[in-house]
Amino acid sequence: MTRCLNCGAERDADVCDACGLNSSAAEFSLRKRLLNRTAFFVLGALAFVTASNRYPPLDLDGILIFIGVLFFLTLGLAILLERRALRHLEFEALKRIYYGLIPVPWILGGLMLANGALDRLPPQIQEARVEGKFSMGGALPSRRLIVSSWREGHRVERIPVDRVNFDTFSRGDVVEVKLEDGLVGIPWVVDVYHR
Numbered sequence: 001m002t003r004c005l006n007c008g009a010e011r012d013a014d015v016c017d018a019c020g021l022n023s024s025a026a027e028f029s030l031r032k033r034l035l036n037r038t039a040f041f042v043l044g045a046l047a048f049v050t051a052s053n054r055y056p057p058l059d060l061d062g063i064l065i066f067i068g069v070l071f072f073l074t075l076g077l078a079i080l081l082e083r084r085a086l087r088h089l090e091f092e093a094l095k096r097i098y099y100g101l102i103p104v105p106w107i108l109g110g111l112m113l114a115n116g117a118l119d120r121l122p123p124q125i126q127e128a129r130v131e132g133k134f135s136m137g138g139a140l141p142s143r144r145l146i147v148s149s150w151r152e153g154h155r156v157e158r159i160p161v162d163r164v165n166f167d168t169f170s171r172g173d174v175v176e177v178k179l180e181d182g183l184v185g186i187p188w189v190v191d192v193y194h195r
């Protein structure tokens with residue numbers, strides 16, 4: 001027994017009784033749908049990165065690693081899904097997982113925007129000493145000031161900064177980090193000043 005790649009109905013003949021597509025048209029339709037959803041997912045990941053640059057969370061690196069793992073997991077799943085479908089193996093369960101993952105970066109990006117934009121509590125100021133700097137170029141440049149941590153259980157904080165702040169501060173400087181608690185409890189960095 002084979003299933004129609006377009007609608008999932010069981011199919012005996014080349015033309016599907018349920019949707020009327022033949023096997024190659026159904027294959028084309030499945031590929032197009034996978035491609036569209038993957039494009040929507042990739043756009044969501046970009047939207048998430050944009051949102052997290054606008055209101056950079058204090059734990060940005062951990063969040064980016066999570067998003068990176070999610071990103072490659074989802075793309076890997078799309079490839080696996082297509083292969084299984086073309087070899088006429090069962091793929092409905094995988095497809096549901098895949099479709100479920102598609103909106104996740106959009107939801108997280110929206111959460112990140114709401115966390116920063118709708119936060120009305122007064123900011124808090126934390127004093128810290130710059131212990132190092134880190135910058136990485138490329139398509140998504142990232143710059144961090146490594147400062148001593150004020151949080152229990154953390155040795156250092158990796159503060160996301162823009163180019164100006166990255167160049168302004170040097171190792172050994174004592175800085176004030178202005179933070180907001182965040183609407184959903186993800187603390188984010190407003191700015192960094194000289195004491």
Ligand SMILES: [Zn+2]
Nearest residue numbers: 004007016019
């Ligand atoms: Zn069909």
